[in-house]
Amino acid sequence: MIAYELDKKLYLNITNRCTNDCSFCIRNLGPGVGGYNLWLDREPTPREVIDAIGDPTEYEEIVFCGYGEPMIRLDLILEVAGYIKKFGVPVRIDTNGHANLIHGVNVPPKLKGLVDTISISLNAENAAKYQKICRPKYGEKTFESIIEFAKECTKYVPNVILSVVEIPGIDIERCRRIAGEIGARLRVRAYVK
Numbered sequence: 001m002i003a004y005e006l007d008k009k010l011y012l013n014i015t016n017r018c019t020n021d022c023s024f025c026i027r028n029l030g031p032g033v034g035g036y037n038l039w040l041d042r043e044p045t046p047r048e049v050i051d052a053i054g055d056p057t058e059y060e061e062i063v064f065c066g067y068g069e070p071m072i073r074l075d076l077i078l079e080v081a082g083y084i085k086k087f088g089v090p091v092r093i094d095t096n097g098h099a100n101l102i103h104g105v106n107v108p109p110k111l112k113g114l115v116d117t118i119s120i121s122l123n124a125e126n127a128a129k130y131q132k133i134c135r136p137k138y139g140e141k142t143f144e145s146i147i148e149f150a151k152e153c154t155k156y157v158p159n160v161i162l163s164v165v166e167i168p169g170i171d172i173e174r175c176r177r178i179a180g181e182i183g184a185r186l187r188v189r190a191y192v193k
Helices: 046-053 070-085 099-103 127-134 139-156 172-182
Strands: 003-006 009-012 061-064 091-095 117-121 159-165 185-189
Touching: 003 046, 009 046, 046 070, 061 070, 070 091, 070 099, 099 139, 117 139, 127 139, 139 159, 139 172, 159 172, 172 185
Parallel strands: 009 061, 061 091, 091 117, 117 159, 159 185
Antiparallel strands: 003 009
């Protein structure tokens, strides 16, 4: 399933790969969400994603968010977002914030004019806790990289959101302060068991 609709928003599922192995990940619970099977047999091409969108104007927002980390496929995002923006439809990316580590460059400037909202999974108030619950591929430096990525995004993306999953032991208020210091807002997501 490349594209799936929820609440008048279209979600684009472009990879199964992820640079985290979160203890709370919904992928551990089953093959999809909302009745959609999101496990991909292979990664779609930009043309396949565009074809799966159909008429972009049918949706309030189009979101790069699936069963993997979408920013792994940055080139595809830039191409498809460029296509979507021709129709004036808002574009959002839901990401773990590892893009700069994945690509070895400062990614946020590439998002200017293409992405209206970016939601970055903060998931903890400090590096040690993040390391324990998210088990990132890039190790202990990941948390600070996410903070830097989010700060950079505020320069190029109009709406920057940090999100946390409401799991036991997370200091939500400290996460809210981190978001405020960056110039982002915090969204608290329900913990699904």
